[in-house]
Amino acid sequence: MAKKAAVRPHRYTLRPVGVIKSDLKSRRNAPRQGAEGAPDAWLEVRPWASAALHLLSPGDEIIVITWFHHARRDVMQVRPRSDPRNPITGVFATRSPDRPNPLGLHPVVVRAIDGNRLRIGPIEAIDGTPVVDIKPVIS
C-alpha cells in the first residue's frame, strides 16, 4: 500500500503557448496533411512565452505541436482517411486527429517573424487551433 501511494498522478495539464490564425476555418475543408495543398498561416505566440522564440529565424524548419480541440478522445480505432476501403486501424498507427490525447505534429518552415507572430507553412491546422509546443527539426 505504501507502494501505491508513491504512484505519480496520472494527469498533466497543457497550457497553450499560442494559437493558429489561418484562412482554413473548418475541419471539413482542411487537407489531411500539410503537403496536400495546405496554406501558410500565422502562429501567434502568447506574450508570456515569447522569450522562448529567441534565435528562431526565417528559413528554420520547425515542428509545431498543436492540440486538436475539436477531436474526439474516446476513439481508439478508425478507417484511415475515413475511406471505407481502408481497414480498421488503431489510432496509434494513423494520424487521425481523434485519439486519446489529440496532439498534432506539423513540420513547417518559418517564413517570417514579426515580434511574437511567426508566419509558417504549409499547415493544415484550422483557425483557432491551440499550439502547445514548438521544436526545431534536428536532422
Place this chain on the structure above:
Amino acid sequence: MAKKAAVRPHRYTLRPVGVIKSDLKSRRNAPRQGAEGAPDAWLEVRPWASAALHLLSPGDEIIVITWFHHARRDVMQVRPRSDPRNPITGVFATRSPDRPNPLGLHPVVVRAIDGNRLRIGPIEAIDGTPVVDIKPVIS
C-alpha cells in the same frame, strides 16, 4: 463582454497512454538524443488504450510523444546542451526538456510487439517517463 465569455478554456488535460520501461534510470545519465547511443526500451501501453495499437507492426517507424515529468516548466531560455559556449537560446529553438509544455518527440523503430508492450528504440527517455501519444512516421 459576450465575446470574452466565448473564449475557450485555456487548459487541456493529458492522460498518459503508457510508460517507458528503460535501463536508463536518471536524467543525468541519459543521452541528449536517441541517435547518441541510446538503448532500446519497452513502451507499456495502458490496457484501456491497447486497442489503439491495432495494425502496428515490428519494423514500423513511429514517433513516441512523451511528457518529461521531471522538467521545469518556467524555463524560457537555455544554453543548448548546457554548454556555456552556446548562446542563450529560446527553448522553442532547442530540444531542451525544460519548456512550458515539456513534450518530447522520439522517432524510434518498433523492434517487437508483445501484447500491449512495444519494444522500441533507440530512445533516450528515462525509466518511468509517461507516454502521451504514438504516431506513425509519414514520409
